[in-house]
Amino acid sequence: MRALPRCRRCDSDRVLDVSGKTGDLSSYMYQGREGEGYVPGVAGIGEGDYVNLRACLECGQLQGDWPQETPESLTLETADDAEEGY
Ligand SMILES: [Zn+2]
Numbered sequence: 001m002r003a004l005p006r007c008r009r010c011d012s013d014r015v016l017d018v019s020g021k022t023g024d025l026s027s028y029m030y031q032g033r034e035g036e037g038y039v040p041g042v043a044g045i046g047e048g049d050y051v052n053l054r055a056c057l058e059c060g061q062l063q064g065d066w067p068q069e070t071p072e073s074l075t076l077e078t079a080d081d082a083e084e085g086y
Contacts (some may be wrong), residue, residue: 003086005017005054005063006063007058007059008061008063009056009059009062010056010058010061011060011063012056012057012059013060014057014058015055015056015057015063016053016054016055016056016057017052017053017054018051018052018053018054018055019046019050019051019052020050020051021049021050021051022038022039022049022050022051023038023049024036024037024038024049026038026039026051028040028074030061030070030074030076031076033074033076034075034076034077035076035077036075037075038073039051040071040073040077041071041073042068042071043064043065043068044062044063044064044065044066044068045062045064047073048050048057077085
């Protein structure tokens, strides 16, 4: 049997791994701006068609390597878009 994944912060084995296919229907918010489309590529969050989260149910820690660069795949609305009500 494979070893259970353990939380990198608290070492609990209560780590939940969830994968969800959104295709290009994901939406997100970053620094006050919104975007939608494919999942931005961030290890520990997901990429492309899939949201793939791994979180510790004991302490809440999202499992991944942090900090990370802002992904280039973020497509955020511009301030002009927001004024027009998109
Ligand atoms: Zn934890």
